[in-house]
Amino acid sequence: MLLPFRHRSKLNSKIILPPLPTLWMGNIAYLDRDGVINYGSENYINSVEELVLFPKIGESIGKLRREGFRICVVTNQSPIGRELWGHENLAEIHDHLSELLLEQDSDAFLDLILYSPYAPWEGSWARKPNPGMLEAGRQILQKGSTNPEREISLFFGHNWINEFDESKSVMVGDRDVDMEAARKFGVRGIKCSPEEGLPGVLNQIFNRG
Ligand SMILES: [Mg+2]
Numbered sequence: 545m546l547l548p549f550r551h552r553s554k555l556n557s558k559i560i561l562p563p564l565p566t567l568w569m570g571n572i573a574y575l576d577r578d579g580v581i582n583y584g585s586e587n588y589i590n591s592v593e594e595l596v597l598f599p600k601i602g603e604s605i606g607k608l609r610r611e612g613f614r615i616c617v618v619t620n621q622s623p624i625g626r627e628l629w630g631h632e633n634l635a636e637i638h639d640h641l642s643e644l645l646l647e648q649d650s651d652a653f654l655d656l657i658l659y660s661p662y663a664p665w666e667g668s669w670a671r672k673p674n675p676g677m678l679e680a681g682r683q684i685l686q687k688g689s690t691n692p693e694r695e696i697s698l699f700f701g702h703n704w705i706n707e708f709d710e711s712k713s714v715m716v717g718d719r720d721v722d723m724e725a726a727r728k729f730g731v732r733g734i735k736c737s738p739e740e741g742l743p744g745v746l747n748q749i750f751n752r753g
Pocket residue numbers: 576577578579580584717718719
């Protein structure tokens with residue numbers, strides 16, 4: 545199986561999660577990256593220089609964490625599978641992204657960054673619209689918070705028995721593939737505008753109706 549990748553770590557390595565500003569009740573905000581945290585581009589975000597964050601994005605992610613959400617970025621990154629550039633380039637972009645967010649808001653910590661490096665034709669379960677990254681994200685964050693000393697065994701697809709309550713979690717994305725991944729996984733999907741990103745739908749996350 546073509547598994548998701550995790551920023552600067554093996555997928556199943558143990559994870560040390562910093563405490564949330566509030567008690568964690570299991571809520572996760574699964575966030576697409578381009579069009580949600582930073583402006584997207586038809587030609588991909590290929591370097592640190594091309595990364596431009598939405599206004600107030602640090603504050604938005606900080607607020608999610610202050611309201612009890614762990615943050616799990618789930619991003620398709622096919623340029624790697626298309627052999628345009630490699631994992632290290634993406635890792636540098638994600639290091640920079642994390643730094644910029646924390647400069648804006650000291651609570652705006654990305655608890656987990658998962659990405660799918662595969663090209664569409666590879667048919668990976670980890671590539672949205674499939675839900676593999678969300679399945680991995682839940683298990684890593686859940687097991688990391690209950691058993692931080694252990695390596696993490698992960699289950700996917702038919703082997704993944706969803707024993708966790710996703711009813712207070714949310715997946716935010718700007719495209720149909722994000723909403724499809726949310727539906728397949730069983731979490732509420734909120735579609736944002738690629739011009740406004742997460743800050744434009746933040747109120748919808750808290751106002752259920
Ligand atoms: Mg997007």
